[in-house]
Amino acid sequence: MSPPEGFTKVSEEDHRINVVNPYGPLPEDFLSNVSNFQIIESTLREGEQFANAFFSTETKIAIAKALDDFGVDYIELTSPVASEQSRKDCEAICKLGLKSKILTHIRCHMDDAKVAVETGVDGVDVVIGTSQFLREFSHGKDMSYITQSAIEVIEFVKSKGIEIRFSSEDSFRSDLVDLLNIYRTVDKIGVNRVGIADTVGCANPRQVYELVRTLKSVVKCDIECHFHNDTGCAIANAYTALEGGAKLIDVSVLGIGERNGITPLGGLMARMIAADRDYVLSKYKLHKLRDLENLVGEAVRVNIPFNNPITGFCAFTHKAGIHAKAILANPSTYEILSPSDFGLTRYIHFANRLTGWNAIKSRVDQLNLHLTDQQCKEVTEKIKKLGDVRQLNIDDVDSIIKDFHADVTTPQSRPTLMQSVPNSLPRLDEAKPPKSKLAQEITDF
Amino acid sequence: MSPPEGFTKVSEEDHRINVVNPYGPLPEDFLSNVSNFQIIESTLREGEQFANAFFSTETKIAIAKALDDFGVDYIELTSPVASEQSRKDCEAICKLGLKSKILTHIRCHMDDAKVAVETGVDGVDVVIGTSQFLREFSHGKDMSYITQSAIEVIEFVKSKGIEIRFSSEDSFRSDLVDLLNIYRTVDKIGVNRVGIADTVGCANPRQVYELVRTLKSVVKCDIECHFHNDTGCAIANAYTALEGGAKLIDVSVLGIGERNGITPLGGLMARMIAADRDYVLSKYKLHKLRDLENLVGEAVRVNIPFNNPITGFCAFTHKAGIHAKAILANPSTYEILSPSDFGLTRYIHFANRLTGWNAIKSRVDQLNLHLTDQQCKEVTEKIKKLGDVRQLNIDDVDSIIKDFHADVTTPQSRPTLMQSVPNSLPRLDEAKPPKSKLAQEITDF
Secondary structure, eight states, X not given: OOOOTTOOOOOHHXXXXXXXXXXXXXXXXXTOOTTSOEEEEOTTTGGGGSTTOOOOHHHHHHHHHHXXXXXXXXXXXXXXXXXHHHHHHHHHHHTTOOSXXXXXXXXXOHHHHHHHTXXXXXXXXXXXXXXXXXXXXXXXXXXXXXXXXXXHHHHHHHHTTOEEEEEEESGGGSOHHHHHHHXXXXXXXXXXXXXXXXXXXXXXXXXXXXXXXXXXXXXXXXXXXXXXXXTSOHHHHHHHHHHHTOOEEEEBGGGOSSXXXXXXXXXXXXXXXXXXXXXXXXXOOGGGHHHHHHHHHHHTTOOOOTTOTTTSTXXXXXXXXXXXXXXXXXXXXXXXXXXXXGTOOOEEOOSSTTOOXXXXXXXXXXXXXXXXXXXXXXXXXXXXXXXXXXXXXXXXXXXXXXXXXXXXXXXXXXXXXXXXXXTTSOOGGGSOOOOSHHHHXXXXX | OOOOTTOOOOOHHHHOOOOOOTTSOOTTOTTOOTTSOEEEEOTXXXXXXXXXXXXXXXXXXXXXHHHHHHTOSEEXXXXXXXXXXXXXXXXXXXXXXXXSEEEEEEESOHHHHHHHTTTTOSEXXXXXXXXXXXXXXXXXXXXXXXXXXHHHHHHHHHXXXXXXXXXXXXXXXXXXXXXXXXXXXHHHHTOSEEEEEETTSOOXXXXXXHHHHHHHTTOSSEEEEEEBOTTSOHHHHHHHHHHHTOOEEEEBGGGOSSTTOBOBHHHHHHHHHHHOHHHHHHHOOGGGHHHHHHHHHHHTTOOOOTTOTTTSTTTTEEOSHHHHHHHHHOGGGTOSSOGGGGTOOOEEOOSSTTOOHHHHHHHHHHTTOOOOHHHHHHHHHHHHHHHHHXXXXXXXXXXXXHHHHHHHHSOSOOGGGGGGSOTTSOOGGGSOOOOSHHHHHOEEO
């Protein structure tokens, strides 16, 4: 049957929406770049503004190589006018021949731009404060001056045939009309990207979504976002920006930067792999994340936070009885991320008073002992009782299990009959000794 | 002039919207509880599920008292059926006579409920897994069984005259219709709160907003939210839930809990004070936050993460030259949070190659030396040069400044004329010695 005049037949097939992953991009977000995002890695720029950071040339090169190996799209470097060595290091990194594109980050001044374009970078990131606060207390310039400077710098950088990004600073406290005006102007001149920056770290996700969506309707170029983490929303804001149509996110390893930093690379990977695992795994070598974090953590002398996404020491450790039970049946019950995607291991913490009999039964099996479910429940009660009195380690639990096992398997007998114990009963000294202090408390299955 | 028939005159005054704080509640969010939220503090329940947590009775009591003093609305405790000591501790905390209401958290079983109501708690938090995952791999019950259990437990707890909350578990992977059905049922029976729980830590802010808004249209009771932090969105999700009409947020000190935990108390305070400073300051003793975090951090043997909101060692430290310059003119330029609200201090890090002359001029003034702006710029260049070679400390910077000052203020003279140096020039040994390693690198103004 042909369709009525004026109508085109549309296959129902084309309209079928099949949302497999509830955490994936929403079908109604037709501007979403959740499955098409890029990373601008700024450990060597924003990260150098972290209080503890002093990167020698060798350290910078080691970090740049590791970032390149991980697969980041861009590596951003400190301005070459910050100091003489900064300029030399920028040139040295440009000469490494990395796959990642190299950017440097400068003020919106011709003086800075002239130095930047000579370093060999693939692109220049220009920034200027547009909020009333920064216009009054930082550079003291008005919007018309800002626009003129921007045009001059952008045209100059473009004339050198390299990429150019124009970003406002403190975008969320800037006047919306001022912002849209200048973004439209620089878009028309032909910047590669415009940047939104939450410089004070206080934007919230719905604000971010609104601003990105609005900007998306004004410019044709890509949108890059930079979120500080003062109020703990930097990862969520980055995700929501991508939903709204931003394409590039600024990150640093462990989130290091001014104050307590920006969107962390690892945290963003956790967020994005939950949304589109195939895309993330196709682009980034996630199993290198831990080494990368250790490299940067050592360079700036900080420990990996205990609660760090993915690599925190307990990110994949399950403790409560009902959690452990379900995880043993199917890890997806209490895990949205798979530790193996990051080259890591899942742990179940059973040596504590919150433990359940399913976790203990699993330990019994691991010790190659044989107890009925009812017996496992009984021995679990004994373990929980000791766990009420003091902190337990694995030796404690194993001893209780083995004693209990000996009791229930040994026939009522005099000590002289001990040799009748079946050979299959493991002796205490056959148990694996604990590997380390950590291994005593948290054991993998 | 009287209005046309059928119209009521409305004063323009009443419609004037005056958004003073761009980070505050949005006028269009008429259901928002951003300025009317409450805290359910779960360090002694969720926090006990943290891998490293073993709380003795004395520690639990110390933490409960500190939480009460801080001003949390509710304190949630581990189920009294978890172990015998858990039950005794619950009873002991109920007898402390705290201002915060005491809750305990149980499975949706009559066995658990009967024990819970005898402990002296002000309320019981009931939870059951509603997702397909948990129904299949955890408790194995269908929705009709869940509903029946819920009704029985809720009516029993209500009959004892104490508060009752019903929460689903893994709400974001549960069937929406199932969820709304059971929430409406328990709302009609008269629960005080229903709970949404992102048990696997993967909800994103716009999803949260949608679910809370939808639920808000179905139930009359309050809505409580619980967010795990596996993908770094727990603070942002909590904020967005409040925007959507949720009223209570589950938190723990430092976010400790299963895996890498839930919304942290400190991080939520950072987020909320940016939105409604007056409300937050009127309810919570923010200057006690640091002690509270130290207390819990010591109890579970973890360090405060370097990038912790508010109390991280560099949360209020500014480094780059342009940041330092603006902060010196007006701290609001690069700070949305005021460190003094938390009893903390702002720092400017000037001993590094990214430093600017404004920061150095401020140090010159602090040393009670007198240099012109041009001279400050010259000495800043010297400092940046040394900063290119190695990590600097304050002694380095002070020495360079003092040498430079001596050079420019001492007349061309032979060494024998050194006594002519004015008395006002501070001697090197008059400079305050560095207090500690940290103070060497980061100095307050």
